Amino acid sequence: MKLFVGIDVSSQDMKACVMNLDGETLSSQTVENNLTGASYLRNQIVDIAQKNLIQEIQIGMEATSVYSWHPSMFFHEDESLKKFKTKVFTINPKLIKKFKESYTDLDKTDHIDAWIIADRLRFGRLRLSAVMQEQYIALQRLTRMRYHLVHNLTREKQYFLQHLFYKCSSFTAEVESSVFGNAMMELLLEKYSLDEISSMDIQELAHYLQEKGKNRFTDAECIAKSIQKAARSSYRLSKCVEDSIDLLLATSIESIRSITKQIKELDKAIRKLLDGIPNTLQSIPGIGPVYCAGILAEIGQIERFDNQASLAKYAGLTWSKHQSGKFQAEETNMIRSGNHYLRYYLVEAANSVQRLEPEFRAYYLKKYHEVPKHQHKRALVLTARKLVRLVDALLRNDQIYTPRRKVDK
Structure with missing residues (x-):
């Protein structure tokens, strides 16, 4: 017997709505979303399970940002x-929304939503238990924050330009x-005006650039001349x-520097936490600690x-099919659902891998030249889909990546 x-x-x-295998509601109640409320609900579920000789319990809730995280972990670890x-x-x-559409006579209330979730569990075919081990969750918090900061940095640089x-x-x-x-x-x-920059001594400006650039310019005087030319023509x-x-x-410069510093601190924490999670993804050329951590954090076990x-479907790297009778659509769209964090890290990793790994580079170029529009974007997403197969094989078999051997003809 199962309890949903x-x-x-x-x-x-x-x-909460507690339902048996026949779809009968055994209990319906509201508790606070805190440790006390979750403990009370746990006791009620256990009590019902004991009275009805239940052998298996399935608990489901919508992924509502941070609000569902604590309850899911509490029930998972109890x-x-x-x-x-x-x-x-x-x-x-x-x-849940799509499943609810099959019921035409239901109102929109929270108790009805809980009933719908319980009925969806009873329907079955939910193969993915989304609760991950703690080290993956800790890593996920770091990598998602890094994702957030990287996008903030990109936006700030656009404002700066x-x-x-x-x-x-x-x-x-x-x-x-x-x-x-x-x-x-x-x-x-320094807030120099354009006229002040234009009238500066070239040697003085070149020395300033070399000092502030920590002697990284190969020809600081040439850069100084180009700056003055830009100032005069603006x-x-x-x-x-x-x-x-x-x-x-x-203001933008201070924001850019602050965000860049925060990203570096996160990278250190990510590397440290990643050391405690055995994996073989970093054996793939082009995948370093950051991309590896981003992929692992979203996949979990x-x-x-x-x-x-x-x-691939979980990452949103799947294309919808359009077929009817003998008709088969040649152009299909990528699904809009999926874990966008995982998709982001897979696509970024694929872009890095295709630069260093000959097999992926050849595949990328092949897909790039197949179409006249959106070449890079399309080829990169397809390369990411190819990378999914490799990531799955390495993690599932605990293997180290070895490039395919080329056979001389």
Whole structure:
């Protein structure tokens, strides 16, 4: 006998519905979303299970950001629930929404949602128990925060480039050096006007760049000349507007430096935590600690997935099929669902791997030249799909990557 518990989780409370194998509701109640409420609900579930001679319990809840994390971990780790072979599922809300559409006479209430979740569990075919081991969860918090910071850094750099165009409209066209280097940012922080930069002594400006750039410029004088050329050919701003732009540039520079420092600290923590998780992914050329950690953190135990196809679907690297009778659509769209964090790290890793691994490079180029539009994006996503098969094989078999041997003809 099985027992199905659907829980609708919010920041304040949890609505729970306990259902038996026949679809009969045995209990329906609301508890607070805290340790006290979860403990009370646990006791109620155990009591019902004992009275009904239950052998297995399935507990499900929607993946509602952070609100479902604590309850799912609590029920997953509880010793009294383990005696009933309890499985805990955090379910994609889209799956519950689609399932609910089959019921035409239901209202939208939290208790109904809990009932729907319990009934979805009873329906079955939820092969993935989404609760991962603690080390993967700890790693996931770090890698997702890094993902968040990287996107913030990209957005901040875009703002910076917009403000730089106001300040010096010809800078990116004339200066063949990264504007995000320390020397360039220090120069902009000095808040020189374009006329002041144009009238500077070349040797003095070159020495300033070399000092702030820690002697990394191969030809600092050439860079100094290009900066002066950009300053002379750029539009001029009024004093009022220029002061505002200088302030915005300084603010962006401080934000960029702060975020960059935070990412470096996260990378150190990720490497340290990754050392305690045995894996073979870093044996693939192009996959370092960060990409490896991002992939592992979202996958967790590879046993959670039936095969590489289910892993690809979880990552959203699957294309929908359109077929009717003898008709088979040639163009299909990639599914919009899936774990976007895992998809991000797989695609980024694929881009790195295809630069260093001949087999993946050849595959990428083949897909790149198959179409006239969106070549890089399409080829990269398909290469990421190919990488999924390799990741699944290495993790599932605990193997080290070995390139295919080329046979001389």
